[in-house]
Amino acid sequence: MTPSDSAPNPMVPHLTTALNGPLLDLEQRILNAQPAIEHWFRTQWQEHTIPFYASVDLRNAGFKLAPVDTNLFPGGFNNLNSDFLPLCVQAAQSAIEKICPEARGVLLVPENHTRNQFYLQNVARLALILKQAGLKVRIGSLLPEITAATTLTLSNGATLTLEPLLRKGNRLVVEGFDPCVILLNNDLSAGVPEVLQNLEQSVLPPLQAGWTTRRKSQHFAAYDRVANEFAQIIGIDPWLINPYFARCGEVDFQAQTGEECLVAQVDSVLQKIRAKYAEYGVKDEPFVIVKADAGTYGMGIMTVKDANEVRGLNRKQRNKMAVVKEGLQVHDVLVQEGVYTFEHINEAVAEPVVYMVDHYVVGGFYRVHTGRGVDENLNAPGMHFVPLAFETCCSLPNPDCAPDDTPNRFYAYGVVARLALLAAAVELEEMAG
Amino acid sequence: MTPSDSAPNPMVPHLTTALNGPLLDLEQRILNAQPAIEHWFRTQWQEHTIPFYASVDLRNAGFKLAPVDTNLFPGGFNNLNSDFLPLCVQAAQSAIEKICPEARGVLLVPENHTRNQFYLQNVARLALILKQAGLKVRIGSLLPEITAATTLTLSNGATLTLEPLLRKGNRLVVEGFDPCVILLNNDLSAGVPEVLQNLEQSVLPPLQAGWTTRRKSQHFAAYDRVANEFAQIIGIDPWLINPYFARCGEVDFQAQTGEECLVAQVDSVLQKIRAKYAEYGVKDEPFVIVKADAGTYGMGIMTVKDANEVRGLNRKQRNKMAVVKEGLQVHDVLVQEGVYTFEHINEAVAEPVVYMVDHYVVGGFYRVHTGRGVDENLNAPGMHFVPLAFETCCSLPNPDCAPDDTPNRFYAYGVVARLALLAAAVELEEMAG
Numbered sequence: 001m002t003p004s005d006s007a008p009n010p011m012v013p014h015l016t017t018a019l020n021g022p023l024l025d026l027e028q029r030i031l032n033a034q035p036a037i038e039h040w041f042r043t044q045w046q047e048h049t050i051p052f053y054a055s056v057d058l059r060n061a062g063f064k065l066a067p068v069d070t071n072l073f074p075g076g077f078n079n080l081n082s083d084f085l086p087l088c089v090q091a092a093q094s095a096i097e098k099i100c101p102e103a104r105g106v107l108l109v110p111e112n113h114t115r116n117q118f119y120l121q122n123v124a125r126l127a128l129i130l131k132q133a134g135l136k137v138r139i140g141s142l143l144p145e146i147t148a149a150t151t152l153t154l155s156n157g158a159t160l161t162l163e164p165l166l167r168k169g170n171r172l173v174v175e176g177f178d179p180c181v182i183l184l185n186n187d188l189s190a191g192v193p194e195v196l197q198n199l200e201q202s203v204l205p206p207l208q209a210g211w212t213t214r215r216k217s218q219h220f221a222a223y224d225r226v227a228n229e230f231a232q233i234i235g236i237d238p239w240l241i242n243p244y245f246a247r248c249g250e251v252d253f254q255a256q257t258g259e260e261c262l263v264a265q266v267d268s269v270l271q272k273i274r275a276k277y278a279e280y281g282v283k284d285e286p287f288v289i290v291k292a293d294a295g296t297y298g299m300g301i302m303t304v305k306d307a308n309e310v311r312g313l314n315r316k317q318r319n320k321m322a323v324v325k326e327g328l329q330v331h332d333v334l335v336q337e338g339v340y341t342f343e344h345i346n347e348a349v350a351e352p353v354v355y356m357v358d359h360y361v362v363g364g365f366y367r368v369h370t371g372r373g374v375d376e377n378l379n380a381p382g383m384h385f386v387p388l389a390f391e392t393c394c395s396l397p398n399p400d401c402a403p404d405d406t407p408n409r410f411y412a413y414g415v416v417a418r419l420a421l422l423a424a425a426v427e428l429e430e431m432a433g
Numbered sequence: 434m435t436p437s438d439s440a441p442n443p444m445v446p447h448l449t450t451a452l453n454g455p456l457l458d459l460e461q462r463i464l465n466a467q468p469a470i471e472h473w474f475r476t477q478w479q480e481h482t483i484p485f486y487a488s489v490d491l492r493n494a495g496f497k498l499a500p501v502d503t504n505l506f507p508g509g510f511n512n513l514n515s516d517f518l519p520l521c522v523q524a525a526q527s528a529i530e531k532i533c534p535e536a537r538g539v540l541l542v543p544e545n546h547t548r549n550q551f552y553l554q555n556v557a558r559l560a561l562i563l564k565q566a567g568l569k570v571r572i573g574s575l576l577p578e579i580t581a582a583t584t585l586t587l588s589n590g591a592t593l594t595l596e597p598l599l600r601k602g603n604r605l606v607v608e609g610f611d612p613c614v615i616l617l618n619n620d621l622s623a624g625v626p627e628v629l630q631n632l633e634q635s636v637l638p639p640l641q642a643g644w645t646t647r648r649k650s651q652h653f654a655a656y657d658r659v660a661n662e663f664a665q666i667i668g669i670d671p672w673l674i675n676p677y678f679a680r681c682g683e684v685d686f687q688a689q690t691g692e693e694c695l696v697a698q699v700d701s702v703l704q705k706i707r708a709k710y711a712e713y714g715v716k717d718e719p720f721v722i723v724k725a726d727a728g729t730y731g732m733g734i735m736t737v738k739d740a741n742e743v744r745g746l747n748r749k750q751r752n753k754m755a756v757v758k759e760g761l762q763v764h765d766v767l768v769q770e771g772v773y774t775f776e777h778i779n780e781a782v783a784e785p786v787v788y789m790v791d792h793y794v795v796g797g798f799y800r801v802h803t804g805r806g807v808d809e810n811l812n813a814p815g816m817h818f819v820p821l822a823f824e825t826c827c828s829l830p831n832p833d834c835a836p837d838d839t840p841n842r843f844y845a846y847g848v849v850a851r852l853a854l855l856a857a858a859v860e861l862e863e864m865a866g
Contacts, residue, residue, distance in 0.1 A: 034564075034567055035537055035538075035567055035568060035569045036537075037567065038526075038566070038567020038568070039535075039536075039537050039567065041567075042529070042530055042534045042535075042567075043534065043535075045530065046530075046534055083516065084519065086517065086520055087519055087520060087523060090520060090523055090524065090793055091523065093471075093475075093793070094527055096475070097475055097478065097479075101475045101476065101479055102472075102475075102476075103472075104468055104469075104472050105468075131467075133471070134467055134468055134470065134471020134472065134474075134475075135468060135471070136468045360523055360526070
């Protein structure tokens, strides 16, 4: 999710939405059912422990609006429209009240990207949100080279002080600061560092939300159930908000084992999509995304339109698929229905990313990329995406307005993103026990 | 609180704050103690049931920042900066989750001012907030002349449909709509109408929050305790955030009884203020505000600088004091320390009003009035106030910024307003027994 090398300034025009024209049937149905939807969400929030924060990548194919990735360590708070900062602060206060009302101090543990200005701006923004929510905030780094407090000046003028993490028995501290809560903004792709193990403090999100233990297939299995229940409430085919998926364990791209499982699963998912496309009269060519079941950063991802494409991959393709962030080896593979994105800004493909704190939608942005097709992953290594903040927030649907009113479109995005958030809550509960 | 005849357009410039210059010592102390303050508030919100909404009139004398009135049926949502509408919606969702998560429909019961465009715009705004929070909303009128659904077109183009209230056993309904919750935006100055009595539905705020039973003196007695506890936390003299007050019962302005009590109390409060002014080197002349202990709308209010002024009032003065809104007779009188307001916009005196939904500060505005002095009540009948929306919200303090940064000033306003809200919660609990 982190914009590893975004363009420095979003120079594209501030369109309010990338998809113009009247609301599509699905969006209209979601809008019409708003009171029922919000009532249902309220009961769900009461029954589940909601992650502290999350971001969800959506794809809007017009006939279908679905989440394709749910990130529990969102890294782009700096990309949100700063006008909605108060929403983040209010939502953070709500989260703290529910999860750790006694907390006074929070230690933020970020990723180790100290040279990535965009990521560091995200950390600075997150620290500001927590401070404005009324907490004392310090930033503890896992980097071995941070041996003393180190202040970085960011390209936007903000400063950020990273401090070395210390253990005091079962407590994680930094010099002169013993926090009540540890907030992870690190997805633990490299495993759970010893310094974070067996802590007596609350760790948010819990350690099992890291990619050492988390699996996309488990998330989307939970999403299946959430989407089915939701679809029943508003009377739609759950497929309209849910991508098909399948999983292959024991794949080794380097040793070329597990290939048959992959071919079979890709074929099976493509067939299911074909049947749905026929049912709905969709003329596009079905495709699947093959990606690591654990991991992030758009590494280890392929777009596949024919099962034979995953047979006999060449060395370059195998290398690309075999390893994700931090050198984590890929063994489990997710085969996910590809959802076309029909949102464009000028000539560029745009993918909405929705941000949530507690169960509140606090903003979002478009990942806009000029060099990629409608069927490709927009979060690929080296991508030059432009973050384009949503101009309105996602919580202002107005049934009395014209159906193509922008807030109405964003409302649908906020609903589907919250479904994915709810699935993440269910997923974490299942992992916990 | 309702702007009974505001100017149609706020033509004054959109200053970010009426009080310029560096943050005063008190504001700086509040800012410095932010983590301790928010931690304390969190524990308070857990211990008390917070009113659905409230607005608080503040006065900023520089050395002193205090609430002078707490309204549990706020009537100026239309005056808030519409950029912060998402904050209102998010806070309303939070309130609904806590108070009535099962609610699907809400019936809003407004005041009977069908000819007051500004008040009707407030009702329309409130209905929109509730709709956007995901509820079905209808508006039920207490007016006998509303015998069928009546749609009003407001001067800002919005429409509002008022419907006659009906009883179905112990349920309050309108035609074809049986709500889960009744939200009062009517302060019940005329008593609790029979149609609202003995309802099985939740009524928010509770009926005892109406002026039939509520007393300002009880609110400020609760505020005394809240302010004392808070003052201890940040190490200040509680007087700096708390106006002295006293109460006289059994006053009859028409029959001229109870005058001696009033003279004695006015004198006593003035003496206490004099001592504090001497202690702090304040050169201004102490004054008190004499007002009805129950009631609103700035009726029945006098500014008094000498106890003898309340002796032998002439007929006109007595008439002015004897009756408040809806012809409610004044018997109990509050003598409240007057707090100078040193906030100005151009030549005009400005009084900040802070709005809250649940325990979240969602915005505010200035009551700006050119024809009044710094020691007068700005919410008087016939006043021509200009609502000037706060340009920033109150929840974004930034300790890293210059102390005269605007958000920092507004943070202090939000803190003191929340203290008054907390006092209202305590007050309602005491009334409920």
